[in-house]
Amino acid sequence: MTDHDDAYGWNDVHALSGAYAIDALDDDERTRFAEHLLRCPDCRDEVSSLREAAAALAVQSAMPAPHVRDRVLSGIASIRPLPPLTDTEGAEVTLLAPRRHRRVPWSTLVLAAAVALLVAVGGVLWLRPSDERPAPLTATTTERVLAAEDATRVTQRFEDGSRATVVVSRSEGRAVILTEDMQLAPAGSDYQLWLVDADDRMEPAGLMPDDPDATMLLHGDASQATGIGVTVEPDGGSPQPTTTPIVMFDLEA
Incomplete structure (x- = not known):
C-alpha cells in the first residue's frame, strides 16, 4: 500500500480488485483504484483474471440449483479477496514492469462468482440465449x-x-x-x-x-x-x- 492509498483511507486497497473487475465501485473509487493499478502489477493480473472469470459466468444459460445459490449467499459475508503479496509497492519507476503471471486466490474467485450470482438473481444481468454472447467487460481508455x-x-x-x-x-x-x-x-x-x-x-x-x-x-x-x-x-x-x-x-x- 502506498502513502497515497493510505491518505484516502484505503487500508486494504488490494481487496477492491474483485469489485473493480465487475464494475461495482462508485466513480471516485474506480478512478482511485485505476491509479493504484499503475503501481501494482499484482492487482492488474488479478483484475484481468477476475474479468475472464466473470465473462465465463455470464454465458451460462441455466440458473444454479437452489442449494448452490443458498450456500453461496450464506457464505458471501465471510468471504473477501486477500490482498496480493508484493514487494514492489511504493517504488518510483518510470517504466512499468511487465505483468507477472500468478495464481489468483480461490477466495477471490468465489467472491466474483457470488457477486455475479447476486446480479443475475436481482435481474440486472439477464441470461441470454445460447447463441448470443454478452458484451465484454472492457476497460476505459484512462484505465488502459x-x-x-x-x-x-x-x-x-x-x-x-x-x-x-x-x-x-x-x-x-x-x-x-x-x-x-x-x-x-x-x-x-x-x-x-x-x-x-x-x-x-x-x-x-x-x-x-x-x-x-x-x-x-x-x-x-x-x-x-x-x-x-x-x-x-x-x-x-x-x-x-x-x-x-x-x-x-x-x-x-
Whole structure:
C-alpha cells in the first residue's frame, strides 16, 4: 500500500480488485483504484483474471440449483479477496514492469462468482440465449493507459507539497494527468493542458477540472508528444497559450 492509498483511507486497497473487475465501485473509487493499478502489477493480473472469470459466468444459460445459490449467499459475508503479496509497492519507476503471471486466490474467485450470482438473481444481468454472447467487460481508455505495459510517468512536485503526474502510453496514443492536493486555478481562469510536439508546437488537450485531486484523460494523440504543458488561461480556455506554462512535463527525459 502506498502513502497515497493510505491518505484516502484505503487500508486494504488490494481487496477492491474483485469489485473493480465487475464494475461495482462508485466513480471516485474506480478512478482511485485505476491509479493504484499503475503501481501494482499484482492487482492488474488479478483484475484481468477476475474479468475472464466473470465473462465465463455470464454465458451460462441455466440458473444454479437452489442449494448452490443458498450456500453461496450464506457464505458471501465471510468471504473477501486477500490482498496480493508484493514487494514492489511504493517504488518510483518510470517504466512499468511487465505483468507477472500468478495464481489468483480461490477466495477471490468465489467472491466474483457470488457477486455475479447476486446480479443475475436481482435481474440486472439477464441470461441470454445460447447463441448470443454478452458484451465484454472492457476497460476505459484512462484505465488502459494507466495499466499499459509501456506506460511511463513524469511527476512534478510543487513547493506547497502538491504534485502532478503525467502518464503516457505510446501504444495507446494517449496521456493521463493525475493531481494531488493541487491548488485550484485563480477565479475566472482555468488550467489548460497542451500536447507539445518536436517542433515545440502546442495543441490544446483539455481543461483541468476544478478538483485538487483529479484524474483526467488528455484530448488528442500523445503517441508522438515530446512534452505536456499546463498554462493558466481565461475561463473556458484558449485556442493558443496566452501565458507561459506554469509546469512542463518532459516526456523524453
